[in-house]
Amino acid sequence: LGVYSLKGLLKHQVPWWFAEKYQVRVVDGNGSLLASKSKIDASATTLSYPVSFDPPGYGMVLQVTAYRGADNLAQTLIATLIIILAAAVFWSLWAVRGLIQRRLSAEQALRSEYAFRKAMEDSLMVGMRARDLEGRVTYVNPAFLQMVGFSAEELIGREPPMPYWAPEEMERTLLLHNKVLEGKAPHEGFEIRLMRKDGSRFDALIYEAPLIDADGRQTGWMGSIIDVTARKHAEEVARQQQEKLQVTARLVTMGEMASTLAHELNQPLAAITSYNAGCLNKLDSGNFNALQIREALGKLAVQAQRAGQIIRRVHDFVRKSEPKLAPCDLAEVIDDSVGFIEAAARNRGVRIVREIQGMRPELMADPVMLEQVLLNLMRNGIEAMNGLPPERRRLTIKLGQVEAQMEIRVIDRGPGIPPEVLEKLFTPLFSTKADGMGMGLNICRSIIEFHHGRLWVENNPEGGSIFVITLPIDRQ
Numbered sequence: 001l002g003v004y005s006l007k008g009l010l011k012h013q014v015p016w017w018f019a020e021k022y023q024v025r026v027v028d029g030n031g032s033l034l035a036s037k038s039k040i041d042a043s044a045t046t047l048s049y050p051v052s053f054d055p056p057g058y059g060m061v062l063q064v065t066a067y068r069g070a071d072n073l074a075q076t077l078i079a080t081l082i083i084i085l086a087a088a089v090f091w092s093l094w095a096v097r098g099l100i101q102r103r104l105s106a107e108q109a110l111r112s113e114y115a116f117r118k119a120m121e122d123s124l125m126v127g128m129r130a131r132d133l134e135g136r137v138t139y140v141n142p143a144f145l146q147m148v149g150f151s152a153e154e155l156i157g158r159e160p161p162m163p164y165w166a167p168e169e170m171e172r173t174l175l176l177h178n179k180v181l182e183g184k185a186p187h188e189g190f191e192i193r194l195m196r197k198d199g200s201r202f203d204a205l206i207y208e209a210p211l212i213d214a215d216g217r218q219t220g221w222m223g224s225i226i227d228v229t230a231r232k233h234a235e236e237v238a239r240q241q242q243e244k245l246q247v248t249a250r251l252v253t254m255g256e257m258a259s260t261l262a263h264e265l266n267q268p269l270a271a272i273t274s275y276n277a278g279c280l281n282k283l284d285s286g287n288f289n290a291l292q293i294r295e296a297l298g299k300l301a302v303q304a305q306r307a308g309q310i311i312r313r314v315h316d317f318v319r320k321s322e323p324k325l326a327p328c329d330l331a332e333v334i335d336d337s338v339g340f341i342e343a344a345a346r347n348r349g350v351r352i353v354r355e356i357q358g359m360r361p362e363l364m365a366d367p368v369m370l371e372q373v374l375l376n377l378m379r380n381g382i383e384a385m386n387g388l389p390p391e392r393r394r395l396t397i398k399l400g401q402v403e404a405q406m407e408i409r410v411i412d413r414g415p416g417i418p419p420e421v422l423e424k425l426f427t428p429l430f431s432t433k434a435d436g437m438g439m440g441l442n443i444c445r446s447i448i449e450f451h452h453g454r455l456w457v458e459n460n461p462e463g464g465s466i467f468v469i470t471l472p473i474d475r476q
Contacts, residue, residue: 006035022064029059127204127225130211135160135181138220147204147227149197166195180208180221191228202229265311268303275300328365330406330471331356334397336367337374341382350382350393357400363473365451373444373455377410377467380441384414384465401473405453408469416459425457 006026014024014037025036048065121128127144131137137155145152148164155163165173173192179185185208194204205228211220275296282288282296338352345352378395385393398409417425426445448455453471460466 010035010037022066025063025065026053027061027063029061034060127223127227129223129225130220131223132220133181133218135177137162144225147196147202147225148194164194164196166193166201169193180223183210202227203232204228265307268307271303272300272307275303324366324368325364326366327362328367328370329360329362330365330370330399330408331360333365333367333370334374334399334408337371337378338397340371340375341378344379345382345395348382348386348393349390350385350395352378353394353396355396355398357398359401360399361401361406361473363406363471365471369447369450373447373469374408374410376441376444381410381412381414381465381467384412388413402470404473405470406473408471410467410469411460411464413460413462413464416463417457417465422457422459426455 010024010026018024019037023036023038025038026034028034048063051062051064053060053062121141124141124143127147128139128141129137129144130139137158140152140155145155148155150163160174160177161170169192176185176190176192189205189207191203191205193201195201205226207224209222209224210218211222213219279293279296279300282293334354334356338354342352374397378397381395385395392413394413396409396411398407398411400407426441445455448469448471451471453469455467455469457465457467
């Protein structure tokens with residue numbers, strides 16, 4: 001029979017490292033402490049594991065209890081930090097994934113936008129050319145390259161003078177170039193003649209606008225270039241056709257007035273013949289007075305001058321010539337026009353009244369072209385009054401100044417113009433006459449618009465029509 005010390009047994013049989021982590025003690029059946037490996041009490045909430053000594057321990061129990069010490073707390077903190085860091089890494093990866101997706105979407109949108117813009121620029125028929133603030137070319141689109149015949153490498157980075165500037169336009173082109181860089185380019189654009197690489201010329205209409213970056217700063221100028229060579233050629237052909245049509249209209253007018261002009265010309269010729277015969281008779285009789293002969297010859301010269309004036313007016317009116325703008329007195333134009341048609345008006349019983357009001361400033365115009373307009377309007381007015389009582393057959397020509405314009409009104413007392421006809425009166429090939437070509441009034445409006453004026457018609461409250469012409473006074 002041996003006796004063992006429980007304290008000694010625990011001291012020698014329980015390893016130290018085990019005692020560092022666990023409290024080892026022996027208790028009796030009532031829970032009273034008999035022996036313990038550690039003097040530090042473990043928490044009641046920690047894990048505990050009992051081992052019974054029965055038999056033959058008489059109710060003694062070996063109780064092992066784990067410490068909840070600093071090591072466990074550190075491990076818990078480390079585990080918690082690891083979990084937090086893992087969550088942060090996962091969140092970062094998720095955020096990076098979203099950022100990458102957005103970046104890829106933005107890059108795809110940028111590529112699509114670039115492709116769309118490039119396709120749009122490549123399909124433009126308008127030439128685009130960008131220059132920096134010093135005038136160097138920084139960008140050209142395919143349409144501009146096709147216009148001038150140069151490659152992009154030959155133009156980008158070039159400074160004035162540019163290889164597509166025409167030598168004969170060099171001075172004017174350089175002046176316009178400097179105006180653009182100074183911000184003084186005309187907003188309505190400007191036309192200039194440019195040169196292709198092969199030396200051929202073409203007319204271009206250029207619009208310049210500031211080139212602004214994303215920060216709102218101007219970095220240069222963007223020019224839009226339109227080749228207007230075909231348009232100008234078409235305008236020139238149309239102008240030539242219009243001139244031919246105007247000459248034809250003047251010839252038609254003279255043809256319609258031929259009998260009247262022949263009658264008007266016959267009067268001075270008959271007077272010349274009469275004065276000449278009288279002089280010859282006096283000379284043959286030998287009974288003459290030199291003063292009488294001189295007086296007769298003077299009257300003969302007056303009639304010859306009158307006939308010459310009639311022929312000169314007809315010649316000036318029908319001859320083909322380019323429009324010649326010169327300082328012009330509209331009152332004189334009206335007098336010459338009335339002189340043409342006055343005889344025809346008398347034959348129809350129409351009285352022509354001229355009303356010249358206020359000042360008579362001169363304006364730049366072609367008097368022959370204006371005479372053509374007035375003759376056409378007066379002839380229409382005279383014809384419109386056929387069938388009226390003689391006392392109502394009056395054609396009034398009014399001339400006056402309205403602000404910065406001269407205004408001519410041709411007023412007749414005819415039946416007027418129905419509203420449905422009024423809208424189409426100036427339309428080409430539309431005529432109210434059975435044998436009319438429908439070009440007279442259209443040509444008249446074209447002539448007035450050539451002079452930067454306006455021509456329209458309105459009904460006369462007293463009966464008849466009023467054709468109104470306005471022409472600017474200060475046009476250069």
